[in-house]
Amino acid sequence: MTTATAPAPYQSYVYAYPHKTAYRQRPDRPLLSELWADEPKDALSLYLHIPFCEVRCGFCNLFTRIGAPDGLTGAYLDALERQAGAVREALGEREPVRFATAAFGGGTPTFLTAAELTRLCDIAEHRMGADLRAVPLSVEASPATATADRLAVLAERGATRLSLGVQSFDDTEARAAVRPQRRADVEAALGRVRDARIPVLNIDLIYGIDGQTEHSWLRSLDAALAWRPEELYLYPLYIRPLTGLGRRAVGADPEWDEQRLRLYRAGRDHLLAHGYEQRSMRMFRRADAPAEGADDYACQTDGMIGLGCGARSYTAGLHYSFDYAVGMHEIRHIIDDYVTRSAADFAHAAYGYPMTGDEPRRRHLLQSLLQADGLPVADYRARFGGRTPDGDFPAELARFVELGWLESGPVLRLTPEGLAHSDALGPELFSPAVRAAMAAYERK
Numbered sequence: 001m002t003t004a005t006a007p008a009p010y011q012s013y014v015y016a017y018p019h020k021t022a023y024r025q026r027p028d029r030p031l032l033s034e035l036w037a038d039e040p041k042d043a044l045s046l047y048l049h050i051p052f053c054e055v056r057c058g059f060c061n062l063f064t065r066i067g068a069p070d071g072l073t074g075a076y077l078d079a080l081e082r083q084a085g086a087v088r089e090a091l092g093e094r095e096p097v098r099f100a101t102a103a104f105g106g107g108t109p110t111f112l113t114a115a116e117l118t119r120l121c122d123i124a125e126h127r128m129g130a131d132l133r134a135v136p137l138s139v140e141a142s143p144a145t146a147t148a149d150r151l152a153v154l155a156e157r158g159a160t161r162l163s164l165g166v167q168s169f170d171d172t173e174a175r176a177a178v179r180p181q182r183r184a185d186v187e188a189a190l191g192r193v194r195d196a197r198i199p200v201l202n203i204d205l206i207y208g209i210d211g212q213t214e215h216s217w218l219r220s221l222d223a224a225l226a227w228r229p230e231e232l233y234l235y236p237l238y239i240r241p242l243t244g245l246g247r248r249a250v251g252a253d254p255e256w257d258e259q260r261l262r263l264y265r266a267g268r269d270h271l272l273a274h275g276y277e278q279r280s281m282r283m284f285r286r287a288d289a290p291a292e293g294a295d296d297y298a299c300q301t302d303g304m305i306g307l308g309c310g311a312r313s314y315t316a317g318l319h320y321s322f323d324y325a326v327g328m329h330e331i332r333h334i335i336d337d338y339v340t341r342s343a344a345d346f347a348h349a350a351y352g353y354p355m356t357g358d359e360p361r362r363r364h365l366l367q368s369l370l371q372a373d374g375l376p377v378a379d380y381r382a383r384f385g386g387r388t389p390d391g392d393f394p395a396e397l398a399r400f401v402e403l404g405w406l407e408s409g410p411v412l413r414l415t416p417e418g419l420a421h422s423d424a425l426g427p428e429l430f431s432p433a434v435r436a437a438m439a440a441y442e443r444k
Ligand code: SF4
Pocket: 052, 053, 054, 055, 056, 057, 060, 061, 062, 064, 106, 107, 108, 142, 165
């Protein structure tokens, strides 16, 4: 019999650990060349962040601003190029540097014009040395900016995955999520993506929108399925402080939790019945989709180079980035500051969180558990000198088993209910120090 009390299901989306709200200014401003000196550099991930969008969706707390005054995107790319030069230099020439995956995210990378996207690819290739045509390259886009000329550039430069933020095929729901768009424009954008022949199309959808019913949710899913996307991400709606929808304050709302759980289960079952496999709470992949090469999503490994304002970088010892904000005024200020930085400035880490003590083990456990494939205990042992997850985190894991969320054994794997509760389970694995830092973070 289960005696443990389950936390509410929607605490937070744990896509990276620790969260950026735990990062703090590094008074020592460590040199990147020192941080990277002993890191393996033969299979790095490269991420380029473009913090511009045409609109600010009501649910979004990503690091992005609405529009760009004249010249700002050009100045931003100039800064990105200076940063790329400084980072590449810090990686050194002693051993070969190779990127195994690349991604352009944001914001909306396709907010940039076709010519600017060409420049962005040039920065990744010529400044960083990433061979974009030889590795998986994932790019995010919005329907309005997924124009034929931009998609042609991306396809030609080697994009293997295009992720389109649709959110809903229902115009009223899209408006309720403060993402005003017309279905006809979304369909036209999907047609252009398919015409561009980028191998993997991902469609993002959201459930839990005001007025959304199981019927309208399944209609949106069917509209997406008509394009036979290789991937689908189903996101529960969150209302977060300082976002458009956040102005409508929301406390605990068990009814809304129930609605989201119900829609999640309906969506999951619908996709499973239509030939998709579940990879995590949010991610579904068509079973007959082409193999994806290196796995972008199981990034438990270190070695990430993030370029651009808002991008994170990971070494084994430090996760670092720039200052972080959600409020529009602060974001603008941080971007304006970024574009004035010199190459010498970019040679240092400014904000970060040190990955000491049990943090690397927590991160590995957390990010593996949240994948449907789970965590082979043998992998954990091999990686952490014979230690075991049960030995390191006995109370947390016992609680998950008691809640019916986790199956123990040679592979620690979430049950279907565990996957459904990923956003409650993830935060339970945060260390006390990370929790304290997140709680002390002053939202801006
Ligand atoms: S959800 Fe995407 S398109 Fe909307 S504001 Fe956020 S980053 Fe921009």
